[in-house]
Amino acid sequence: MTYPIDKYGLKAKETFDSLARTIATYTANAWRVGNALDTMFDYMFYFPEEKARVAQLALCRWKSDEIQKTMCWYDDFAWWGIASAKAFDDRYAHVFDSYRSEFQALAMECWTVVHSGRPHEVYKYKGVPNVWENRDEGSDRGYFTRPDTWAEPRYPGGTWQYEMFKDARHKCPDNRPCDGGECSYKNPGDPKDPEHGYLGPFQLTLMQGLYMVLALRLRASGKGTEKAAEPVRGFLQNWFFDPVSPENKLLWDLGDRASVLVRERVSTYASRGQRDFPAVQGYEKEEAWSGDQGLILGALLDYLQLHESDRDAQSLPLKIMSGVFSRLVKSPKDKVVVPGTSGLLIKDLDDYECGSGVFWRYLLHGFDQNPALRKEVLKLVVADRENNAIYKSAEDAYNGNSLGDVLFKDFNTLATLTAAIEILKSAET
Helix, strand or coil: CCCCHHHHHHHHHHHHHHHHHHHCCCCCCHHHHHHHHHHHHHHHHHCCCCCCHHHHHHHHHHHCHHHHCCCCCHHHHHHHHHHHHHHHCHHHHHHHHHHHHHHHHHHHHHHHHHHHCCCCCCCCCCCHHHCCCCCECCCCCCHHHCHHHCCCECCCCCCCCCCCECCCCCECCCCCCCCCCECCCCCCCCCCCCCCCCCCCCCEHHHHHHHHHHHHHHHHCCCCCHHHHHHHHHHHHHHHHCCCCHHHCCEEECCCCCCEEECCECCEECCCCCCCCCECCCCCCCCCEHHHHHHHHHHHHHHHHHCCCCHHHHHHHHHHHHHHHHHCECCCCCCCECCECHHHHHHCHHHHCCHHHHHHHHHHHHHHHCHHHHHHHHHHHHHCCCCCHHHHHHHHHHCCCCCCCHHHHHHHHHHHHHHHHHHHHHHHC
16 A cells, blocks of 8 residues: 555645744643644754744743743643654754754753743742652641642652642732742642542642653663662652552553553552552543553653563554554444543643654654554554554644644644654555
């Protein structure tokens, strides 16, 4: 079978241009822009005729008040940091051109915020690894270690989306600077708040993946961040394999020994005594986000560059890919990758709709990075040339069926087609 690569290329170019126009004025959420730019930089890498106009646009957006006023939780900075870290890679030099040093500085700025927190005149921030240690129980000492509001992590080494504080804080003004206020002025993870209790901050899979990828991508550029990834790797190892009940593992075994998914969040807190492990708010055993699958797949492959003998880092990316292609698709017959399980999308559709695009971005990176993954991807295509997930997803994206708002619809399309073009071209040779 000959795949319509040229057709996909024209659609990708059209989508790239549309996405650039959208990003120029998009204000709904800053992390979404950073996420979309990450894939736009990849597109420019694979199609070098696209010059650095997007780099200039990205810097303008980063410096704008519209973007900065929505930069709040740690994951916001991680998305931008990962996208900007590509500026350290010599292969991407043409993507950033004369703006390369500015993006390198931006990547390090985001890493500092994520890893160590940012200065503030009123409140204390210590970064994602230290949220539990830095928790603020206000006037109610012991709030997060009382039986009814217990939130102590079950395993050490994990990261959190944001700081934990019991008492409401002064809200930031609508414009910058915000030194006297708090952008997340109400703790949305308060177990006693039924309206917001499922949102976090929790030790979501998202934050583990983002933090590991950012640390390891900077490590590859000689920035000395490799040690930061080790505690998270241990945290994931515990959550993947230690809990007794399969329903409480972070790793969701799909039953065929070759396919797994990573659940959206960890299931329980630490024991309150006599093996009493209270459930984390919003945990559902059959909820998985395609974006998490991409992030963890990518993080493990990056980790493998540092620890070549890590057997789980060798095998799990292949199993995660298999899990996506068997479970996170429209149907067994229609193998179009979807953003996540239906129950998860109901919770926060606007954000989770980008899951398929995030997955394709990290699968493409792994395809180029890891020979074993590349071999398995090509084997899937060759085994069923007309009904494999890569081709079916590309056709779906080409036909305008990607989900999302004005930004994410184009983002999902561009990420899918960029990956499909590279994979299907390789399958034909």
